[in-house]
Amino acid sequence: MVLAIDINGDCSDRHRCKQSEVLPVDGQLREGLWIKTVPSAYDETQVFRYLCRIGFPGNWSVDSVKDFKVDLDNLALLMRLHIVAFAFENTAMHYAKDHAMDISLPGLYQRLVIEGKGSHCFGMNTLFLQMIRALGYRAYSGSGRLNTAAPEAPPTFITFTHQVLFVQPVQYSNTTYVVDVSGGGSGLTRPLLLKHGAKVVGATPSEWHTLVKAARYGSSLSPSFDSKESADVEWHLIISRTSDDGTITSKLLCSIIETEFFAMDYECSNISIYTGAWAEKEPLFMHNVVCSKSFWLCDEEMEREVAQMGGVPRWDGSLNARFLGRLGMLNNEVKRHVGTRSETLRIFRNELQRIDGLREFFGIEVPLVDMENIRGRLAALELP
Template structure:
């Protein structure tokens, strides 16, 4: 496959987003994007759909809205609404977060409103945590995006909804050896490779391996500047998926206990810009490779809540910032560190669930 192209060199059609020009302007302000665009500018197509602007938009969006599944546990209906209307209310108006279908779904709708040619895809997450463990791909429970900036069919992968060690910037859809991009800091790097889905029942007895019908993209991550083994985050194709698919998948996650990742724990991840001493610290943690193809003037840290602790991640350094014993503790941490409007009384909704702490 040619570097940066969809199957067959396909072009993405321009599609209208679900949001009005006024809502798009509200979102631009909400994520802190430096602009002077009016609703009329948006309607007239004045926004420049460049790769540089796409990178800035996705970075601001990533920092503005935390990755979280709080609605599953601390809200009465235990449901994460990922409809366009629900996302606008929850994220832009109420200032809360969501998980992949919500965070990526809102960004997709907004950049389409700005004039970008883009669509959504789906991925299978690898549940194996150790790079040396056998790959354990699950169902299609993750969303990714494909974007063609400007007037070209060169395609970029965008994902602001993975949490943890996911992409921190657009990445060219290419498995070229030099296509390695920085994550939040120089210690974290991503690459794409092409491999056959390991549980596939299909084989080729003639022809090239590149013709295999289950050949898919894999996103890999490595920490400490690529010194550790690459770990598979997820696998995906460039097939298009739609709002109805994401809403069905989200409903499945919210109602099926066998999908234990979100049932077993309350998760929250918030990104923040490193400055001062911490920004200098991550520059010295590893040696930055000249092969890294995309650079960014700001490095990011993460606040992560999972299980019974919340930690601050600055490159390769982890610092526990709060220990959690009860749901009251967790609600306080969600408010104080992640800016989520959860009140003590919401603890009643998690009683009897596997994620409850008592």
């Protein structure tokens, strides 16, 4: 910042103190930053097995991984296949002997790619980051603060316990997208352009996500010397849904900052989550067994969703155009969500039923012997 100072050492009336502003460019990181190409922690064999696990179209081999086409369309497809293949879930913190949720790179590869289980946002996005880096994408990991308040209430943010990714999928371009493959019930299902007001459709056209540049609540930062306004230093991710009667409801999901975060940052936050340090502020994980997984709509459901949109051309049959539904389990109830419709599929009365349900609906195997590890926890159902 350059100041005009008079001989008495004060800012002159003629040259008021001003902050040299670098105006943001739509779709770019602050100051037009570029993301470097960073080697992946996973090798070609691991990436090949990942592509097979998520069912990425094509005849892949260990040697052909290096020929993967890096572009926005394939990034979107990878993202959608990932949240269909893997569940957002916290079963390890309740059924594992140590009650820990492992987000180490070897642990995530074993749990997701080899065993077909899931993880929470730290695990899902950490694995995805390393896989897309191996495929040639320029990306890094950021963080966000979840809003725990009700939709109509003022935001209440907890600390940085959410992970997102920033990706520049176009060669020789620093156009940037926000990616989140957590796979939870309100999460992104497609890349979202880093632009104020950018929107992207959600699982179906009845929901959409919007990104807004905003000031941090309670911030001491200002855009200029004499401004009374707070500076727009973070991004707010908002989900909106329309009901059958046309009513639109919106909720601020989280605030996101562009600062790069690293493995140790997530490890520290992860420990606070599975040990219950944040249970008083956000009891969801400690008080419940949580599981959510996306699925592709069948042709009949697709036709119904397209018809409800009115005047929209028939979908082209591609996976990037096909809509998604979600299966969600909160403690003892499994629901199926498609567009504006939800139905209860199963209610569990004991741990044996819930373990069967985890396998049936989400493909997650919990050994019967591990039931004993949930005994005495708030999330436990009736045990033998």
